[in-house]
Amino acid sequence: MNESPIVDWATLTDLPKEGTVCWTSRSLVAFVSARLPFEVVASIETPRSGLARLVVVGGGSLIDRAKVWRRELSPDTWMVVVPSLWGSGAENSPIAVLNEGDVKVIKMGPDFLPDARAYSRELTELIPPEAALWGAGDAWSHALEGFLSPLSNDALREEMASFIRDVLLPLEPGTGDFAWFEASAKACSLQSRSGVGLIHAIAHQIEPTLKRDAKESVGHARLCSTLLLPVFDYNRSRGSKVDDLFRKHGIPLGDCRAMLRRFFDEADYRRWMPTIESSWSLILRQPLARINCALVRADSLDFFRTFLPEEGET
Amino acid sequence: MNENRKKLKSLLLEVFMLNEDEFHFDLKKTDIATWDSLGVVSMAVGIQETFGYHFAPEQAVGIASVSDIIEILTEKGIRFDE
Numbered sequence: 001m002n003e004s005p006i007v008d009w010a011t012l013t014d015l016p017k018e019g020t021v022c023w024t025s026r027s028l029v030a031f032v033s034a035r036l037p038f039e040v041v042a043s044i045e046t047p048r049s050g051l052a053r054l055v056v057v058g059g060g061s062l063i064d065r066a067k068v069w070r071r072e073l074s075p076d077t078w079m080v081v082v083p084s085l086w087g088s089g090a091e092n093s094p095i096a097v098l099n100e101g102d103v104k105v106i107k108m109g110p111d112f113l114p115d116a117r118a119y120s121r122e123l124t125e126l127i128p129p130e131a132a133l134w135g136a137g138d139a140w141s142h143a144l145e146g147f148l149s150p151l152s153n154d155a156l157r158e159e160m161a162s163f164i165r166d167v168l169l170p171l172e173p174g175t176g177d178f179a180w181f182e183a184s185a186k187a188c189s190l191q192s193r194s195g196v197g198l199i200h201a202i203a204h205q206i207e208p209t210l211k212r213d214a215k216e217s218v219g220h221a222r223l224c225s226t227l228l229l230p231v232f233d234y235n236r237s238r239g240s241k242v243d244d245l246f247r248k249h250g251i252p253l254g255d256c257r258a259m260l261r262r263f264f265d266e267a268d269y270r271r272w273m274p275t276i277e278s279s280w281s282l283i284l285r286q287p288l289a290r291i292n293c294a295l296v297r298a299d300s301l302d303f304f305r306t307f308l309p310e311e312g313e314t
Numbered sequence: 315m316n317e318n319r320k321k322l323k324s325l326l327l328e329v330f331m332l333n334e335d336e337f338h339f340d341l342k343k344t345d346i347a348t349w350d351s352l353g354v355v356s357m358a359v360g361i362q363e364t365f366g367y368h369f370a371p372e373q374a375v376g377i378a379s380v381s382d383i384i385e386i387l388t389e390k391g392i393r394f395d396e
Binding site for chain 2: 241287
């Protein structure tokens with residue numbers, strides 16, 4: 001099993017009150033307390049182990065913490081996850097990404113997959129427009145890197161191509177379309193069967209550095225959104241592989257690139273470039289850079305330094 | 315040095331993160347700590363970009379030395395002789 005089943009948000013209130021705890025982001029404590037009849041634990045705390053049921057309502061970081069909590073401290077707890085934002089797809093993947101100091105640690109295994117997931121339309125209305133856009137970019141980064149991964153194969157690529165063509169491309173980014181939740185979950189589930197690449201390698205490397213040195217707290221989804229276009233163009237610059245795969249699997253390359261252009265924020269990119277430059281030797285050593293669809297070399301940094309968004313127009 | 319040998323050496327230095335003085339054409343997989351599963355993927359991607367030859371995953375995993383790479387590419391008509 002590599003997907004968690006969907007349950008109706010409205011039915012969560014039917015869970016037994018005894019033995020059920022809701023773990024949620026601090027900003028959602030009031031929202032959750034008004035809707036679910038369970039003891040609420042805010043994200044800065046940790047639920048006690050041995051619970052019968054845990055309802056997690058929050059973003060990707062909290063969901064990943066909950067996956068690890070369940071696996072390591074409370075393996076018999078039944079866990080349902082309700083994402084407060086789309087993009088990470090964490091509610092539907094057997095992967096957990098944790099912050100350990102300045103390092104992002106990736107853990108993977110069937111035990112990390114939640115037992116169920118649910119989506120709340122009311123939560124959709126709380127998502128700010130820029131976060132909606134970045135979440136969509138995060139989903140695109142999973143789909144594209146998973147499709148292009150050298151660890152993928154023809155059958156998986158065909159499944160991903162169909163998803164990109166028929167689900168992602170028609171979805172308007174930056175809007176509160178509820179369908180983004182399911183699309184993000186699918187993108188994450190698909191990429192977990194192959195892998196991600198340089199977008200995630202850069203994002204994982206510079207996110208803690210930006211926070212520490214530049215005092216800029218930039219979330220993963222925002223980083224991935226802006227990195228989509230330059231990394232896509234970089235991969236294309238290394239040979240015909242990307243264009244060949246798009247052609248072979250019937251994905252309209254021009255439409256896709258136009259979509260990635262919409263996620264690119266040039267001001268963010270230029271501001272982050274000094275951190276990308278100073279982190280480059282560490283980025284090269286990131287496992288995700290080593291399984292990128294194009295080889296990432298020391299001199300590849302020149303491409304990113306001089307990247308102009310309009311040059312790769314198809 | 316033959317141009318293809320230079321290209322292969324440059325590629326493997328980057329893929330396996332070696333210093334120039336650590337490299338020679340008799341190196342075996344067991345000599346290189348970074349010739350792990352990630353290194354195999356990276357090497358296969360780099361060889362496709364550099365020489366246009368696509369290793370099947372099972373073929374890439376089976377490569378045990380730099381000589382094996384040269385032998386496979388030579389069979390595909392890529393010349394490595396001096």
